[in-house]
Amino acid sequence: MEVTWPGGADGGPRRGLVHLLPVRRSIGAPSQLAYFAVHAKAGTPISEIVRVMGLRWSIEDCFETAKSDCGLDHYEVRTWDAWMRHITLSMAVLAFLTTTATRTDDTTTPALAAPEPDQSGHPEKGHPADALRS
Template identity: 65%
Template structure:
């Protein structure tokens, strides 16, 4: 469904769309997405991009619980800025470390137990 936008004049070659998703488990549960895409963009591409949203939301929820992303009191700009900059870095470090550890545990052979034999 295409609709006019209050965001400003229409740009040539772009369109605003409304994407609706129905839950498989509960058909009465609908989710809506406002989409801004180039004209002629395939529906499958729009659906794939909309589906990426849950991965991003999951990362934010994990960062909130594991790194304290949502635990701050805003009193001054500088401490808030440090906190917001440090939390994603800590979350990235923890994610990479967990992924590498899981790969080492899955692999068979000496690489799983002896890291000194691997080249730097």
């Protein structure tokens, strides 16, 4: 739905832009509605607006992780410079931890399985684990 709210010199959006109010209904609880304030170029397809609205959840999740794991919200500063240093350091730590976790997940390999003994009770010859046992 196109709406107007105070903003700009003339009380509305600038030329070529629109204010929209998309409403999302929950599938699990149809009585719950979520409203979004959108400021977009006129003619922006609704699919693009919905796609950008969906990005909000991943961004919020990222900030929650930064708050809980990296201390993003644990600052007691009195100047803008100190606040900026704290936020920058917290976000750098989050980037490092995310990169490290991603690389660790990609490089892990399953452990070598123990060789199956043949009928004589001896491990199969030529198995890589044989070198470790001798």
